[in-house]
Amino acid sequence: MITKMSVTNIHVINQDSAYDFYVNKLGFKLVDDIPMGPETRWLTVSPPEQPDLQLVLFPVTVSKMFPKEVAENLIDLIKKGIFGCGVLTCKDIFATYEELKAKGVEFIKPPKKEFYGTEALFKDDSGNYFSLQPLNNFEDENNI
Amino acid sequence: MQKINTDSYPKVYLYRRIVQAKLFIDDNYAEKIDLNSISDEAYFSKFHFIRVFKSAYGKTPHQYLIYVRIEKAKELLKAETPVSAVCFLVGFDSLSSFSGLFSKLVGKSPSDYQKHHQQTQKKISQSPLSFVPGCYAYQHGWTENSNFEETGD
Numbered sequence: 001m002i003t004k005m006s007v008t009n010i011h012v013i014n015q016d017s018a019y020d021f022y023v024n025k026l027g028f029k030l031v032d033d034i035p036m037g038p039e040t041r042w043l044t045v046s047p048p049e050q051p052d053l054q055l056v057l058f059p060v061t062v063s064k065m066f067p068k069e070v071a072e073n074l075i076d077l078i079k080k081g082i083f084g085c086g087v088l089t090c091k092d093i094f095a096t097y098e099e100l101k102a103k104g105v106e107f108i109k110p111p112k113k114e115f116y117g118t119e120a121l122f123k124d125d126s127g128n129y130f131s132l133q134p135l136n137n138f139e140d141e142n143n144i
Numbered sequence: 145m146q147k148i149n150t151d152s153y154p155k156v157y158l159y160r161r162i163v164q165a166k167l168f169i170d171d172n173y174a175e176k177i178d179l180n181s182i183s184d185e186a187y188f189s190k191f192h193f194i195r196v197f198k199s200a201y202g203k204t205p206h207q208y209l210i211y212v213r214i215e216k217a218k219e220l221l222k223a224e225t226p227v228s229a230v231c232f233l234v235g236f237d238s239l240s241s242f243s244g245l246f247s248k249l250v251g252k253s254p255s256d257y258q259k260h261h262q263q264t265q266k267k268i269s270q271s272p273l274s275f276v277p278g279c280y281a282y283q284h285g286w287t288e289n290s291n292f293e294e295t296g297d
Contacts (some may be wrong), residue, residue: 007277034272036286042276056280064285094156095200098163 007044009058010085013075013126015043018057021125025103026088028055047088079127081108086130093118093134100132161186162200165193169205173212174235179205214249217242221258230254 012018022028028045031054035041040061044054060078062071077083090096093111097120101107108129109121117137123129165186169177182205183193197205213234220230228239231254236242247253252260267274273281281287 032275034268034275036272036276036281036284040284042272042280063283065283091202092200094159095163095166098156098159099166102163102167 005053007054007056009056010124010128011060011074011078011083012057012124013060013078015041015057015059017125019043022057025100025105081123081127081129083128084131085128088130088132089135090132091135093120093132096132158196161188162196165197165205166201166208169209169212173209173216174233176235177209210245214246217246217254218250218257221254222261227254227258
């Protein structure tokens with residue numbers, strides 16, 4: 001019986017830049033940063049209140065897993081913003097939006113009320129995008 | 145790219161002020177922060193400020209300041225900073241109040257927390273691959289036995 005998701009991937013173009021984005025801008029907690037040879041490291045982070053989910057900041061570098069052509073194509077698609085990596089939850093979407101914007105995070109869409117609730121979209125430093133939604137997205141009232 | 149209209153939601157000015165106050169705490173947690181002066185700077189009455197801050201962050205400004213200090217203390221302890229130095233670097237005046245609060249919130253004393261982290265780091269340096277799920281290590285070609293080839297089924 002499957003009980004939960006514990007490790008998942010975000011394919012990134014540069015691990016140093018991804019570290020800065022996820023830890024310093026989004027405020028994720030560093031879990032592991034273990035060197036694995038000269039160019040890559042095992043780099044995982046967790047959302048601040050979800051320590052049992054590790055997101056692997058998985059570098060797209062030419063390796064056994066990614067032959068050269070595959071790596072190049074994947075990097076191209078990531079940069080084009082094809083990959084949506086999921087929904088991130090916050091307590092207050094407007095406060096979170098203002099803070100991330102102040103930290104230089106690029107938003108594709110500011111918070112907007114949709115039929116499914118209020119949502120914003122932003123990109124990570126590689127080009128992956130996330131949806132940002134408040135915890136209780138079906139309550140119409142703004143918190144403040 | 146299309147220009148985003150950032151003033152398109154209600155009370156945007158209020159959000160910007162509360163976010164500035166939060167970022168002020170993030171940047172100045174090591175100083176003696178007077179929460180009254182933050183609320184003044186943000187043009188709030190003290191009680192209104194506390195209420196609005198709590199509704200945005202789920203913590204009062206004071207609780208949030210303590211949270212930031214303890215989180216920073218964890219980082220410094222992991223970076224091998226001596227406990228007595230950590231205490232002052234994160235803005236506490238007395239070692240006993242720092243240790244007491246840290247133990248209460250983290251569930252371990254600062255020195256136990258540091259010891260635990262050092263032991264984990266030692267294990268990682270001795271055997272890094274045991275901390276990486278095998279499937280990743282294999283796919284990346286990190287597995288220690290370089291002769292371990294695919295069977296090509």
